[in-house]
Amino acid sequence: AAHTKTSHKLHHIITEHLADEITIEQLCHRLAMSESSLRRKLKQEGTTIQSIKDQARLGQGLHLVQTTDTSIGLIAEKCGYLSQSRFSERFKKRFGLTPSELRKAK
Secondary structure (H helix, E strand, O other), X not given: OOOOOHHHHHHHHHHHOOOOOOOHHHHHHHHOOOHHHHHHXXXXXXXXXXXXXXXXXXXXXXXXXXXOOOOHHHHHHXXXXXXXXHXXXXXXXXXXXXXXHHHHHO
16 A cells, blocks of 8 residues: 555545545645645646545545435535535536436436
């Protein structure tokens, strides 16, 4: 695991802390590297902290929409979104359907 991509390690940490807003300082501390090193490594891997956060949040959101009857508002909250509308907007941009539309299509 020592040579696991930094982006994969970051994705794992963010996924563990979806509901709380984890700071860049906390991420750097967990990865034992400076912010500039973290950003440089992610740039080499062709990604950013924000895109990894979005991927983790929306991936979990997709999973919960498909596998639970939890309200969309609560799913949004569990995935770290402050509003259901923001979650639905990002979800639709990523997957082509809103969470509600996806649920109805099941």
